[in-house]
Amino acid sequence: MSNQVNGKTFFFACCGIKGDWVYLRKALKLESGFRSTRVCHYCDTTEWWKFGSNLRSWNGQLVDPWKTDEPPTPLRTIPGVESPLLIRTDPAHTWPIGVGKEFAASTIFLLCHLDVWPANNMPDKLLGAWEHFQSWRYRTKHTCKLHEFTYKTFKVQSLQQYPVLGGSGSDCIVVCKWLESVVDDPAMLPAFHVDW
Known part of the structure; x- marks a missing residue:
């Protein structure tokens, strides 16, 4: 041109x-x-x-x-x-308001599926994840605008849809920091023990 x-x-x-x-x-x-x-x-x-x-x-x-x-x-x-x-x-948007929201949501759903927060159904597992997230936030003094972990929070109506974390980019960063603490804690992930 x-x-x-x-x-x-x-x-x-x-x-x-x-x-x-x-x-x-x-x-x-x-x-x-x-x-x-x-x-x-x-x-x-x-x-x-x-x-x-x-x-x-x-x-x-x-x-x-x-x-x-x-x-x-x-x-x-x-x-x-x-x-x-x-x-x-755009690299500035790729993680906190882009793919990071998708990875965070997918990770939470995966951990729920693996019974890290045991319950009989996904909504109750998400509630367990939310309670753990709230406890972590209180201990680490992180703030977040999210109010709950429900299907609505992840913009899905069923497990047949791709989850994406609602909220702002800063919420995504806080959730990712929490997820890092979850996967770094061997006590949280007994199902992941692999005898190499």
Whole structure:
């Protein structure tokens, strides 16, 4: 792309489009999302929790990331933007308001599934996780705007959906610090004992 200014020609090239995942999905109309059966715009895996031998390595051209039933957004009409290789997440947003929220939520659900907080059902396990989180926050003097761990907190209605932590970026950081303390404590994870 080029433009003439005061008799000089300037050339522009798009090297990438950055933003948090929520923005990128909306701005580029990506065929993915937390409520979608296709979680990631880079692949067509439909089960976020299944990482078996059928998971293919991504080569950048494996699937079409764009929504095909809608016209492209103005951002996608920029020459070169049609390549999924240009989709980049912003490092400042990648963890606290992006993938960190997804990893934190997935880790909490995994630990609940492994009975780190034993109970008969997932809502009660999440309650056990919340009580442990509150106790840790009190001891370590961390603050958080979250009020509970429920399906609503993780923006899901069932275990068939991909969980993402609600709240702010600072809440994500606090939850991740708590999770670090949980997995570092051998007394918390008796199910993880492996005799190597």
